[in-house]
Amino acid sequence: MRISEASTKSGLSADTIRFYEKSGIVPPIERGPEGLRRFSPENIEWLTLLYWLRKTGMPMKEMQRFALFYRQGEATVPQRRNLLLKHEQRLRERRADLVRCEEVLAYKLAAYDRIEGKQS
Amino acid sequence: MRISEASTKSGLSADTIRFYEKSGIVPPIERGPEGLRRFSPENIEWLTLLYWLRKTGMPMKEMQRFALFYRQGEATVPQRRNLLLKHEQRLRERRADLVRCEEVLAYKLAAYDRIEGKQS
DNA sequence: CCTTGACTTGGAGTGACTCCAGACCTGTAG
DNA sequence: CTACAGGTCTGGAGTCACTCCAAGTCAAGG
Numbered sequence: 001m002r003i004s005e006a007s008t009k010s011g012l013s014a015d016t017i018r019f020y021e022k023s024g025i026v027p028p029i030e031r032g033p034e035g036l037r038r039f040s041p042e043n044i045e046w047l048t049l050l051y052w053l054r055k056t057g058m059p060m061k062e063m064q065r066f067a068l069f070y071r072q073g074e075a076t077v078p079q080r081r082n083l084l085l086k087h088e089q090r091l092r093e094r095r096a097d098l099v100r101c102e103e104v105l106a107y108k109l110a111a112y113d114r115i116e117g118k119q120s
Numbered sequence: 121m122r123i124s125e126a127s128t129k130s131g132l133s134a135d136t137i138r139f140y141e142k143s144g145i146v147p148p149i150e151r152g153p154e155g156l157r158r159f160s161p162e163n164i165e166w167l168t169l170l171y172w173l174r175k176t177g178m179p180m181k182e183m184q185r186f187a188l189f190y191r192q193g194e195a196t197v198p199q200r201r202n203l204l205l206k207h208e209q210r211l212r213e214r215r216a217d218l219v220r221c222e223e224v225l226a227y228k229l230a231a232y233d234r235i236e237g238k239q240s
Numbered sequence: 241c242c243t244t245g246a247c248t249t250g251g252a253g254t255g256a257c258t259c260c261a262g263a264c265c266t267g268t269a270g
Numbered sequence: 271c272t273a274c275a276g277g278t279c280t281g282g283a284g285t286c287a288c289t290c291c292a293a294g295t296c297a298a299g300g
Contacts, residue, residue: 081232139258
């Protein structure tokens with residue numbers, strides 16, 4: 001399949017996919033005889049994983065390391081597991097931040113309610 | 121108090137505070153006779169709120185609008201409330217993303233377990 | 241044959257910082 | 271009194287992770 005379909009299936013924009021390929025986060029994609037990229041189902045699975053990792057804040061450098069391990073085959077599974085575990089940790093921290101921010105907002109909104117209550 | 125203390129109390133770096141002042145997200149801070157910024161407790165409260173808003177992904181443009189309303193006084197409380205409610209919505213979406221990503225990671229980690237199980 | 245539309249590349253632009261050079265005070269130690 | 275360290279100032283360059291654009295190629299439809 002071509003880049004637009006790969007984009008809708010993975011969630012990444014066509015530009016981002018090309019950019020990731022240039023940066024080595026996505027392996028060089030096969031090309032058809034006309035020079036267009038032809039994506040395999042594995043490519044899509046990889047892109048979709050990248051979509052979630054970046055959406056939840058994994059930095060590019062870490063994605064690059066992850067991609068490097070991925071290209072080196074199954075021997076690197078322990079390293080890859082470590083990277084994912086580290087990211088899980090990050091997710092927990094982010095969730096704590098969200099909860100903390102919700103509290104701050106609730107406090108602010110309550111203050112607004114008091115101000116508006118006074119006015120009316 | 122001066123900028124380093126404002127930084128540790130709010131969580132924003134001194135550079136970011138200066139950058140926010142240039143961008144109008146923070147009102148112009150009072151200066152002492154030597155030209156150094158002197159932060160009031162209100163300044164700190166505002167910076168701390170900004171710290172949480174940006175940490176949870178509010179874009180700068182929205183912070184600018186929020187700051188503009190803030191400087192226009194209590195009459196703009198309804199608009200400010202709307203912005204915060206919109207951000208609350210964003211928080212919920214982000215939390216859903218985190219949860220979804222945790223599922224994806226759990227699935228991947230389980231796949232790694234199967235691979236390693238085969239090897240050993 | 242001509243147009244439409246998806247795709248290609250390289251490069252410029254954007255958002256939100258982050259870092260740095262060089263200058264200026266202020267306070268302490270010698 | 272001088273030397274030096276520490277904190278702050280400004281303006282501007284650098285970074286990260288895209289995002290958009292111009293100019294070109296190609297394939298299919300009318």
